[in-house]
Amino acid sequence: MTFSTRFAGSNRCGSALPVFNRRLFMFAALRVRHWILVSRACQSLTTIVRARLMPLTGGCCASGSGVSTGRLPHENCAVGSPKSNGQGAESRRQRDWLFGSAYLPRLPDAMPNRLVTARTIFFWSSLKNIAGRIHACVGTSLLRKSGELISSRYAPNFARSRQVRRLATSLAMSATVGSALSCPSPVHAGESLDDLKQAVARLQSRIQSLEATRQTVARSDRAATRAAKLARNEAEEARAQAEQARLQAEAARVKAQAAQSAADPLQGSFPGSMRIPGTSTSLRISGYAKVHAYGDLGPRNRSDNIAVPSIPLSSGAQSAQTPGDVAVGARWSRIALDARTPVSENFGTARTYFEVDWAGQSDPTSQTTASSFTTRLRLAFGEFGNTDGWGSIVAGQTYSVFSDCILNPLRSVSDWTTPGTSAVRQAAIQYRKSYGATTFSVGLENTYSDVTSTAGTSYPDSNGGAGFALSSAPDGAASIVWRGESAFFALRGMVRNIGISNEAASAAAQRYHASTTGYGLGATGGLNLFDNRLALFATANYGPGIGRYLITVSQGFGAVTNFGLPGVTSQAARIDTVTATAGLVGLQYRFLPNLQANALVSATSLSYPAYVTQFTTTSSAVNRSLWATSVNLIYSPVPSVDLGVEYLHGSRTLVIPDANGIGGGTADRIHSMVLVRF
Numbered sequence: 001m002t003f004s005t006r007f008a009g010s011n012r013c014g015s016a017l018p019v020f021n022r023r024l025f026m027f028a029a030l031r032v033r034h035w036i037l038v039s040r041a042c043q044s045l046t047t048i049v050r051a052r053l054m055p056l057t058g059g060c061c062a063s064g065s066g067v068s069t070g071r072l073p074h075e076n077c078a079v080g081s082p083k084s085n086g087q088g089a090e091s092r093r094q095r096d097w098l099f100g101s102a103y104l105p106r107l108p109d110a111m112p113n114r115l116v117t118a119r120t121i122f123f124w125s126s127l128k129n130i131a132g133r134i135h136a137c138v139g140t141s142l143l144r145k146s147g148e149l150i151s152s153r154y155a156p157n158f159a160r161s162r163q164v165r166r167l168a169t170s171l172a173m174s175a176t177v178g179s180a181l182s183c184p185s186p187v188h189a190g191e192s193l194d195d196l197k198q199a200v201a202r203l204q205s206r207i208q209s210l211e212a213t214r215q216t217v218a219r220s221d222r223a224a225t226r227a228a229k230l231a232r233n234e235a236e237e238a239r240a241q242a243e244q245a246r247l248q249a250e251a252a253r254v255k256a257q258a259a260q261s262a263a264d265p266l267q268g269s270f271p272g273s274m275r276i277p278g279t280s281t282s283l284r285i286s287g288y289a290k291v292h293a294y295g296d297l298g299p300r301n302r303s304d305n306i307a308v309p310s311i312p313l314s315s316g317a318q319s320a321q322t323p324g325d326v327a328v329g330a331r332w333s334r335i336a337l338d339a340r341t342p343v344s345e346n347f348g349t350a351r352t353y354f355e356v357d358w359a360g361q362s363d364p365t366s367q368t369t370a371s372s373f374t375t376r377l378r379l380a381f382g383e384f385g386n387t388d389g390w391g392s393i394v395a396g397q398t399y400s401v402f403s404d405c406i407l408n409p410l411r412s413v414s415d416w417t418t419p420g421t422s423a424v425r426q427a428a429i430q431y432r433k434s435y436g437a438t439t440f441s442v443g444l445e446n447t448y449s450d451v452t453s454t455a456g457t458s459y460p461d462s463n464g465g466a467g468f469a470l471s472s473a474p475d476g477a478a479s480i481v482w483r484g485e486s487a488f489f490a491l492r493g494m495v496r497n498i499g500i501s502n503e504a505a506s507a508a509a510q511r512y513h514a515s516t517t518g519y520g521l522g523a524t525g526g527l528n529l530f531d532n533r534l535a536l537f538a539t540a541n542y543g544p545g546i547g548r549y550l551i552t553v554s555q556g557f558g559a560v561t562n563f564g565l566p567g568v569t570s571q572a573a574r575i576d577t578v579t580a581t582a583g584l585v586g587l588q589y590r591f592l593p594n595l596q597a598n599a600l601v602s603a604t605s606l607s608y609p610a611y612v613t614q615f616t617t618t619s620s621a622v623n624r625s626l627w628a629t630s631v632n633l634i635y636s637p638v639p640s641v642d643l644g645v646e647y648l649h650g651s652r653t654l655v656i657p658d659a660n661g662i663g664g665g666t667a668d669r670i671h672s673m674v675l676v677r678f
């Protein structure tokens with residue numbers, strides 16, 4: 001309750017009365033009604049209040065406030081005593097009420113409760129806020145009766161002046177608050193105490209539960225924070241260790257190179273190489289001299305390398321000459337030059353590679369005196385970069401990205417290009433990038449259309465460069481190779497454009513052009529067992545228009561055309577791809593470190609459009625299926641010398657029999673070699 005008080009003078013015994021603010025007083029009266037309805041004293045507080053108020057009840061007593069009022073001892077009488085009729089007594093009583101030293105009258109006996117001094121009332125009323133607004137229910141009838149008692153008893157005296165009326169109102173309010181605070185209600189107090197105890201117990205349980213949850217969450221958060229911090233620290237330490245290891249390895253490499261240079265100034269940067277004095281370029285020269293001898297078991301075949309798609313048919317002059325010839329040659333000898341120049345750790349190395357042999361086209365009759373053969377360029381490319389870093393670029397004549405022969409671990413005595421595989425070498429621009437054990441390669445490579453008609457096979461260079469096969473776009477190839485400790489696996493792909501054009505024909509009715517798209521897919525894998533003593537190898541290739549990319553496809557059969565067949569005009573001419581499916585499985589077994597055996601079997605199937613059955617001139621080259629197998633034994637008495645012997649067998653079946661009714665041919669050969677490498 002808020003109010004303001006002014007004193008007219010400093011004499012506490014004077015007649016000056018407090019002046020109350022009307023608005024604040026009315027607000028306080030409303031607050032009293034609110035306290036009556038919502039205040040609920042707990043039993044423990046009620047007991048304390050009653051214990052404190054008991055000594056203050058009764059008749060005449062001394063001032064309970066402990067404050068000097070300036071009154072004589074015989075004037076300290078209860079309000080309403082017989083001596084209260086005088087004017088002086090009334091003034092003294094007013095001062096007593098003003099300074100909180102008087103006592104309110106006792107209530108009727110039916111309500112055995114006592115009213116206490118205004119000062120005590122205000123003291124204990126403040127406990128309501130301290131106790132957290134304790135709820136108690138006080139009967140409004142008790143307060144009403146107390147007010148009526150005060151009003152009826154002191155109406156004659158309080159009506160004398162306006163100030164007295166204000167004082168009466170203040171007394172009534174004080175009496176009301178005192179009744180509310182001092183009136184015990186045993187039943188409700190007990191119930192309220194039990195309710196409060198239960199509520200407190202529930203709150204305490206809830207608080208404990210929330211505190212436990214908070215602590216659990218806090219522990220989890222702290223654990224997660226510690227784990228994340230630990231993981232970050234471990235990752236940083238691992239990166240630091242990796243970087244330190246890399247720096248140490250680089251330092252060791254530089255140190256080793258310096259030591260080698262100091263020990264041997266000609267020591268190169270890669271195995272088998274030597275450093276060119278005054279430069280950082282390392283050079284390695286390698287190769288071998290090889291002599292081979294063979295004898296045909298039938299039919300006669302003057303080629304020193306069996307080409308399965310062109311095996312002589314089982315009839316004719318060659319087939320009649322069985323067994324075939326015996327021949328010796330050395331044109332498969334080879335030499336290679338490899339030069340490498342380190343640029344920087346990030347950029348990588350610049351490399352140049354050349355490889356040649358003497359298996360090129362030549363005049364066979366030269367063997368009568370000099371046995372001279374034409375030098376053939378096998379490989380000639382430059383490479384720069386770091387495959388494990390930003391990548392490397394290869395430019396020049398190299399193996400196609402689609403070729404799987406470079407993955408083949410099997411060895412051949414006869415330099416037989418393994419049937420069913422791809423071994424194309426051509427000019428290309430390739431990019432390679434390694435991610436750990438996996439290497440990705442892509443390339444744009446030389447294109448070369450190969451188309452066959454009933455009149456023959458045509459290439460862009462046929463007829464002195466006037467062939468009707470047309471190359472209009474480079475071939476594209478890509479591969480993914482994974483290499484493990486004891487296995488590898490590769491996926492390969494190729495796409496090409498095959499075109500024909502006869503726009504140069506003199507007759508307008510014969511002018512036409514057409515093209516088609518060919519592609520090839522391949523999968524290759526290998527596995528090493530028994531401490532690398534046994535190597536297993538398998539490869540498969542498929543594609544419409546794969547043509548020259550597959551060894552067992554006849555030359556010129558990337559696509560076929562019906563142009564030239566009876567009744568086919570230039571408007572009706574068409575070009576179609578030849579679909580090939582091929583596979584090979586093989587193994588290599590090392591009986592001893594210097595003694596090994598190799599064996600393989602290969603099969604190829606081809607499909608054509610129906611009109612190829614009308615081909616005449618080229619009918620003997622339209623194969624339906626091909627088979628090949630070989631087995632050999634290679635012995636190395638010293639690491640640089642190989643001695644070998646091999647058995648080869650091949651066969652092919654035609655789509656349509658030739659004019660003599662022959663549907664295919666077979667070949668069997670024994671081949672041997674002596675090879676000395678450097």
